[in-house]
Amino acid sequence: LPRVMLIRGTLISTGHSFKGLFVGNPKIHLDFCNRFLRDGYAVHRLWRLPLPLLRLLISVGIRPFDLAVFSLPEAIGPHWIREVAEFRGRSTVVQTISLEGGWEGLKRRAYRDKRGLLNGFRNKTSLKYRVSHDAADLERFYDEMFVPHAKLRYGRHAVIDSRAEIERFFNRGMLLMIEQAGRPIAAALCREVPDRLEYFRGGISGDAARLGARDASSALYFFQFDYAISRGLKELDCLESRSFLTDGVYRYKASWGALAEPRRFGGDRLYYVLGKNAGVLAELFQHCPTLVESAGSLHAIAGQTLQGPEISVQQESWYTRGISAIHVFYENGHRKRLDI
Numbered sequence: 001l002p003r004v005m006l007i008r009g010t011l012i013s014t015g016h017s018f019k020g021l022f023v024g025n026p027k028i029h030l031d032f033c034n035r036f037l038r039d040g041y042a043v044h045r046l047w048r049l050p051l052p053l054l055r056l057l058i059s060v061g062i063r064p065f066d067l068a069v070f071s072l073p074e075a076i077g078p079h080w081i082r083e084v085a086e087f088r089g090r091s092t093v094v095q096t097i098s099l100e101g102g103w104e105g106l107k108r109r110a111y112r113d114k115r116g117l118l119n120g121f122r123n124k125t126s127l128k129y130r131v132s133h134d135a136a137d138l139e140r141f142y143d144e145m146f147v148p149h150a151k152l153r154y155g156r157h158a159v160i161d162s163r164a165e166i167e168r169f170f171n172r173g174m175l176l177m178i179e180q181a182g183r184p185i186a187a188a189l190c191r192e193v194p195d196r197l198e199y200f201r202g203g204i205s206g207d208a209a210r211l212g213a214r215d216a217s218s219a220l221y222f223f224q225f226d227y228a229i230s231r232g233l234k235e236l237d238c239l240e241s242r243s244f245l246t247d248g249v250y251r252y253k254a255s256w257g258a259l260a261e262p263r264r265f266g267g268d269r270l271y272y273v274l275g276k277n278a279g280v281l282a283e284l285f286q287h288c289p290t291l292v293e294s295a296g297s298l299h300a301i302a303g304q305t306l307q308g309p310e311i312s313v314q315q316e317s318w319y320t321r322g323i324s325a326i327h328v329f330y331e332n333g334h335r336k337r338l339d340i
Contacts, residue, residue, distance in 0.1 A: 001048035009041035013287045024071030028091045035176040036288040055080050058273050066280045068273040085271035089292035092240040095258040099235050109257030121222050129223040132175040141187045145203025169200050178219050186216040188224050198237045244291040245246045260322035262293045278333040
């Protein structure tokens, strides 16, 4: 029987109350709620229910929630949930950066700030890189770069892989060790596969800023581009990112021109069932615009309140490569679809 949780909390943006019904994987739901609720949430009720009873709960005219999210394995997702859910997707999307056309093609697809960086990075920095298969470098990467950097940058949203997971990938790949005057200050854990370079994890040493290497974060991407283009590879595969337009990892990859696509295999399928409170939905999705799937492509759910900035597909804050439409929810109950 799936786990069912009815929660209460307050929205970060306004402090208005929120009621949510979450079914299935609690880790996915916790990550979702942390993005738009202030100071966590209180569990109003926790129980396990057979799916037929859940169908009755959400099919009644008065839904006891503002938003319901079902996280279910693809194989057991019942037919009726596909009918009542307004949107569906997954907790992550995949992002790839095309290297077609070499450096010039990369510059055309990147955001303006990244184009400027690519134009002069090699001449403006003293950073160098080397390829490493050395176990000692792996230890330094994990303890001094990857773990501290993830905690510092992403806080409670940080994804910390175990040492064993990092080592398994390293044994099939390599580290690009980025150095300042011969001293490692950052590294990218990646591997070369046919036609592409897979970027698994990156890390930056706490010494980077002290040594004057303020471009270490950009260097992680620049030197992977350099390696891949020199080897004739077609793309940098950035693997998965959380399915939120405002997610820091997702946004940063997008700024380099990354194309977002639905995740094809593995993981739970998410089904979104909307409640009746239009104001809460508008506030929630304004603060936490969410990526969903439709007919094999990505759409975004966004919100628009009177206090919020107007949504335009021309804005870089809303447009990212791979999204074909934005569904905007207004606090007066109106909806609009913006095709890109």
